[in-house]
Amino acid sequence: xxxxxxxxxxxxxxxxxxxxxxxxxxxxxxxxxxxxxxxxxxxxxxxxxxxxxxxxxxxxxxxxxxxxxxxxxxxxxxxxxxxxxxxxxxxxxxxxxxxxxxxxxxxxxxxxxxxxxxxxxxxxxxxxxxxxxxxxxxxxxxxxxxxxxxxxxxxxxxxxxxxxxxxxxxxxxxxxxxxxxxxxxxxxxxxxxxxxxxxxxxxxxxxxxxxxxxxxxxxxxxxxxxxxxxxxxxxxxxxxxxxxxxxxxxxxxxxxxxxxxxxxxxxxxxxxxxxxxxxxxxxxxxxxxxxxxxxxxxxxxxxxxxxxxxxxxxxxxxxxxxxxxxxxxxxxxxxxxxxxxxxxxxxx
Amino acid sequence: xxxxxxxxxxxxxxxxxxxxxxxxxxxxxxxxxxxxxxxxxxxxxxxxxxxxxxxxxxxxxxxxxxxxxxxxxxxxxxxxxxxxxxxxxxxxxxxxxxxxxxxxxxxxxxxxxxxxxxxxxxxxxxxxxxxxxxxxxxxxxxxxxxxxxxxxxxxxxxxxxxxxxxxxxxxxxxxxxxxxxxxxxxxxxxxxxxxxxxxxxxxxxxxxxxxxxxxxxxxxxxxxxxxxxxxxxxxxxxxxxxxxxxxxxxxxxxxxxxxxxxxxxxxxxxxxxxxxxxxxxxxxxxxxxxxxxxxxxxxxxxxxxxxxxxxxxxxxxxxxxxxxxxxxxxxxxxxxxxxxxxxxxxxxxxxxxxxxxxxxxxxxxxxxxxxxxxxxxxxxxxxxxxxxxxxxxxxxxxxxxxxxxxxxxxxxxxxxxxxxxxxxxxxxxxxxxxxxxxxxxxxxxxxxxxxxxxxxxxxxxxxxxxxxxxxxxxxxxxxxxxxxxxxxxxxxxxxxxxxxxxxxxxx
Numbered sequence: 001x002x003x004x005x006x007x008x009x010x011x012x013x014x015x016x017x018x019x020x021x022x023x024x025x026x027x028x029x030x031x032x033x034x035x036x037x038x039x040x041x042x043x044x045x046x047x048x049x050x051x052x053x054x055x056x057x058x059x060x061x062x063x064x065x066x067x068x069x070x071x072x073x074x075x076x077x078x079x080x081x082x083x084x085x086x087x088x089x090x091x092x093x094x095x096x097x098x099x100x101x102x103x104x105x106x107x108x109x110x111x112x113x114x115x116x117x118x119x120x121x122x123x124x125x126x127x128x129x130x131x132x133x134x135x136x137x138x139x140x141x142x143x144x145x146x147x148x149x150x151x152x153x154x155x156x157x158x159x160x161x162x163x164x165x166x167x168x169x170x171x172x173x174x175x176x177x178x179x180x181x182x183x184x185x186x187x188x189x190x191x192x193x194x195x196x197x198x199x200x201x202x203x204x205x206x207x208x209x210x211x212x213x214x215x216x217x218x219x220x221x222x223x224x225x226x227x228x229x230x231x232x233x234x235x236x237x238x239x240x241x242x243x244x245x246x247x248x249x250x251x252x253x254x255x256x257x258x259x260x261x262x263x264x265x266x267x268x269x270x271x272x273x274x275x276x277x278x279x280x281x282x283x284x285x286x287x288x289x290x291x292x293x294x295x296x297x298x299x300x301x302x303x304x305x306x307x308x309x310x311x312x313x314x315x316x317x318x319x320x321x322x323x324x325x326x327x328x329x330x331x332x333x334x335x336x337x338x339x340x341x342x343x344x345x346x347x348x
Numbered sequence: 349x350x351x352x353x354x355x356x357x358x359x360x361x362x363x364x365x366x367x368x369x370x371x372x373x374x375x376x377x378x379x380x381x382x383x384x385x386x387x388x389x390x391x392x393x394x395x396x397x398x399x400x401x402x403x404x405x406x407x408x409x410x411x412x413x414x415x416x417x418x419x420x421x422x423x424x425x426x427x428x429x430x431x432x433x434x435x436x437x438x439x440x441x442x443x444x445x446x447x448x449x450x451x452x453x454x455x456x457x458x459x460x461x462x463x464x465x466x467x468x469x470x471x472x473x474x475x476x477x478x479x480x481x482x483x484x485x486x487x488x489x490x491x492x493x494x495x496x497x498x499x500x501x502x503x504x505x506x507x508x509x510x511x512x513x514x515x516x517x518x519x520x521x522x523x524x525x526x527x528x529x530x531x532x533x534x535x536x537x538x539x540x541x542x543x544x545x546x547x548x549x550x551x552x553x554x555x556x557x558x559x560x561x562x563x564x565x566x567x568x569x570x571x572x573x574x575x576x577x578x579x580x581x582x583x584x585x586x587x588x589x590x591x592x593x594x595x596x597x598x599x600x601x602x603x604x605x606x607x608x609x610x611x612x613x614x615x616x617x618x619x620x621x622x623x624x625x626x627x628x629x630x631x632x633x634x635x636x637x638x639x640x641x642x643x644x645x646x647x648x649x650x651x652x653x654x655x656x657x658x659x660x661x662x663x664x665x666x667x668x669x670x671x672x673x674x675x676x677x678x679x680x681x682x683x684x685x686x687x688x689x690x691x692x693x694x695x696x697x698x699x700x701x702x703x704x705x706x707x708x709x710x711x712x713x714x715x716x717x718x719x720x721x722x723x724x725x726x727x728x729x730x731x732x733x734x735x736x737x738x739x740x741x742x743x744x745x746x747x748x749x750x751x752x753x754x755x756x757x758x759x760x761x762x763x764x765x766x767x768x769x770x771x772x773x774x775x776x777x778x779x780x781x782x783x784x785x786x787x788x789x790x791x792x793x794x795x796x797x798x799x800x801x802x803x804x805x806x807x808x809x810x811x812x813x814x815x816x817x818x819x820x821x822x823x824x825x826x827x828x829x830x831x832x833x834x835x836x837x838x839x840x841x842x843x844x845x846x847x848x849x850x851x852x853x854x855x
Binding site: 216224338 | 444660679766
């Protein structure tokens, strides 16, 4: 008989314990030292407060880390998500103000929202198709294959904006980054919707287990007739689509397309979120874990900012926390520590 | 036999044990100068352990090792070459995108003023290559040459360390006949220079072609050392398998085979199916309700045959008929669509998915065939998995236990269950009983016969002849990547199969 409580015996839930502990630690720290951290108020029927802010600001990272989780599970990685965010935003802004880069200040006809959203997302899918084809059919190492678009994609985004920051006003589109639905900020709603879709796609169909099989043992999967290539392409396309949505959120939120900075280094945050969340490279994945990971990163950033620490140091803090969580998650490290403590005990 | 040289290497009473296994026990081995000495034995006989102890990768437990009369024991594999013992392993250990010359001198490049002296490097390499009558451009990347040339370059690299003893571990496993011949020319040349060569291979023909002396190991023990001309092939196989032909002939006659050939409908027919470098063109017919056995030594082409049939390796010639219709199976997916199943030889890397649960491992093949959007309901999954856990007596704590935590035999049963769940018409079992205990083995053997009697066509590959004899209705015997003969009915007995392996179909 095991003494572990039943929820710990379930492999998936057991994995979430450590990331949850880390997230709780950050929240408890804020509870003690940051006044008003837990204060949530309703203004004009909309939710406001630090916690809501963390969720809202963290939406792009959460979205991208959902896609990244699946890519990770197939044994790959997608470095191009930051660039896809920039492209998606640049295209949206370009559709709203096509002549802005030529120096025309006036707006033309108001672009229909369906175009402003649809075309960037379509291009994002094409970007994902490119990544997926390189990885699955040409056999390029995922890190190299997506590095191509990581570098080139930001260039493409800058070509679209011609290096300018394209500012715009477009009421319906601004709703995506700054609006509220049932009192909840729209980015949070989008994250929730993506989560539901991902759950249905991976766990209600056989896609999830196929992804895990491909990642955990490609050869055995081939011998079982699983279509690894098709699934890989689909997963890279899904990841790029998530990045495209994140790009729209960021662009809509700042009411501008900044090809230089939109989504910069976001791929690293997303990868960190996935690893903190407990998805191993190739095999079992947990989207919930990645969301917790993304929340850890975002709440850390928010905490640092509210504590008045210089934002330049944020990255150092992030690094320290990521190292700690990754170490705690490592079975080997835990055994090492346990062994060390036992030795001390024995020495007494 | 070469008595012209003195003993270069003399090993007496060598023992080496690992927890639970005695890999070598009291083994003697002598290598003389100017001799090509073949080291033979089945899997697990202790050949590689012997080489690893010799080259300093493992430490011996007991025994003496003399190198030209002086005792030695290396503390690391790097020391061996310095004392004139060079090893060329089965996989070519070269860096593909460096030039031939760079590869030969990697780690010991001639230097001038602290920088690499390219001129001397290339000139030396050219000379080294010429010494073996090889005409290649040493400034080209190694990868631009064939496997045989690469193998030779690896040998040149080994020889250039002033080797007196050259150890070749399966050097010909990736070479074709012409390439092998070329390698042998070089070996003969080296032999005439007085170098002692220790040669490990699974190809019987090659042993008789090239070697002077044969030492046979079995289960970590020395069976004997004989000059080649005094050891007929049949006797060599007897030594390797540890059974005498006479005793087998008697035993075989006693057991009457209960061989009822099933329905005569042919499920699969291969006509001249082959692939260069892996398998000579072969004809093979597999009928419904029948177990077809593939017998042969390791490396004889058994797994290669399975891979060709299952579409893992694409056939380059010949035709395949399924239910008398010509089909091209170039992916496993296509084979599975025709209701094929394959339990691969390498359970760990090709069979189980360690991280996934027993349940997931069992339903995956069926799920892959029914498609992404027809997910089997949890209820149905449980029912299927339950059925096979009971049927095959798989010992798992629950359906959700990780397959990686099961014992080897139970992992094997999980793979068998996976394919049974997909309801195949043709099942290929490649060494399904390797490394599992006697009880589980008997169960799997029984299952094979039961499945075939229920109408399934089965291709059964095994190194153990008893198993093949017990289960198979017909047996195709392979030797040196060729199906040399097919036997059926009363002909299926161990002595007959061993004779065919040794002499081809001449008998």
